[in-house]
Amino acid sequence: MKFGSKAYEYALMELSRRRGRSKYEYEKRIADIEDRIPEIARLRSELASTSIKLSKVILARNSNTRELIEQMADENLAMQENINNLLIENGYSPDYIKYQYHCDLCEDSGYHNGVRCSCFNTLLKNFSSKELSGASHIKLSSFETFNLGYYSDSFNEDLGIVPRKKMEEILHYCEKYADEFSTESKSICMSGQTGVGKTHLSLSIAKVVISKGFNVIYGSSQDLLRDVEREHFGKSNDDKDALGSLLGCDLLIMDDLGTEFESSFYNSVIYNIINSRLNRGLPTIISTNLSLSELESRYSDRVVSRLMVYDFLRFVGSDIRQIKRFK
Ligand SMILES: Nc1ncnc2c1ncn2[C@@H]1O[C@H](COP(=O)(O)OP(=O)(O)O)[C@@H](O)[C@H]1O
Ligand SMILES: [Mg+2]
Ligand SMILES: [Zn+2]
Structure with a gap:
């Protein structure tokens, strides 16, 4: 009988499962919302295209680049606000379509500032115990x-x-x-x-x-x-x-x-x-x-x-x- 050695492996697996789950649930919420509120789908795709527009503006090096960038930033903010308002109107929290990590500190990577995050340590403890009680x-x-x-x-x-x-x-x-x-x-x-x-x-x-x-x-x-x-x-x-x-x-x-x-x-x-x-x-x-x-x-x-x-x-x-x- 030997316990504790597998805990590390299990903890890493659990972190990876959490990352996968966050991604899956995020995409599911987005798809659900875009389905229910088509205007949000439109606004989101417009938002996604702004980064391309932005690089075009920067590359064009026109004299009015700065104004254009500022204008785009304003439009971006307005679209975000629009989305938030639409969510609220439909009974959702604006956070509903934000990416949700299990642990915000390490974003489920298990490491924070180069050291093991407390969520990782907790997993290690729990898994060591589980092996033993098994x-x-x-x-x-x-x-x-x-x-x-x-x-x-x-x-x-x-x-x-x-x-x-x-x-x-x-x-x-x-x-x-x-x-x-x-x-x-x-x-x-x-x-x-x-x-x-x-x-x-x-x-x-x-x-x-x-x-x-x-x-x-x-x-x-x-x-x-x-x-x-x-x-x-x-x-x-x-x-x-x-x-x-x-x-x-x-x-x-x-x-x-x-x-x-x-x-x-x-x-x-x-x-x-x-x-x-x-x-x-x-x-x-x-x-x-x-x-x-x-x-x-x-x-x-x-x-x-x-x-x-x-x-x-x-x-x-x-x-x-x-x-x-x-x-
Ligand atoms: N006081 C006790 N009451 C009930 N069961 C006991 C008691 N002491 C030992 N046992 C049981 O007897 C068996 C042998 O005990 P164990 O703790 O393995 O002995 P040891 O480690 O001293 O060789 C185990 O199944 C254990 O659960
Ligand atoms: Mg013994
Ligand atoms: Zn963490």
Whole structure:
């Protein structure tokens, strides 16, 4: 599962759809009006011919060029006013035959003064969210469906805790985290055996954070790293910025750290992601089946030492996937 990378493509497609739609609707309104009010059709074609007349006047270089131009400008204005009056008389607003953009700022190009327009950013956010919510897992994973009944309520001698109590704390921590989420939120490391709810709770957080309009990328470390690798070695056939979006999204959820293929390239990307996001102060949620000592033996000190500033949530319990299967 990998989300967020297609958002750019979808956003561009939507902008292009908007431009096409504006043009189509504009032409339809014009045709409709010219059909209903033939005088407007006549005035509009006369207006269209003035630019040709104008260039003729300029090319002729007569002594009275300036007067002629001024006269034409006056006539133009008069015709415009005529059209407006005809529209009003027939119950239309003069704006009815103006070109209407979805976004006036960038005229649906997606860029304004050389930077991404806010309409484009909104699309990117929405599409990232849509990709995520389109996945079946997230539909089932929410705080509401997180059942504490799956965790034992008797004291566990080895761990020195009551699992249900511990998981209740973790659930509340996650609910609060999602509620109060900002791009300055802390980073979290969820650790614990398989099937104890790490993915379930990280997706529950994602759902809430997305609904607030933040840009969230969720993926298994395996999938996320593979995308970066493909991009790095030029095997990617689209021009999305895989690494850039992992480093810059509002919330990155990297699931199952430690299940990816072991390679020095992956290790350096993992370091880059963790380090860059910490430097930028952006929150990351990492989940892993590895214990702290397993993390230490697998990853370099510089990776583990940075993970130490994360809030650690130690999940406990038995494999809920198994419990559900035999119920
Ligand atoms: N507390 C819970 N209540 C209900 N379903 C749960 C709970 N914890 C986990 N599950 C479900 O059990 C399965 C395994 O959980 P998951 O979150 O994937 O575990 P992990 O990521 O820790 O391996 C998923 O289908 C998940 O939705
Ligand atoms: Mg998981
Ligand atoms: Zn715009």
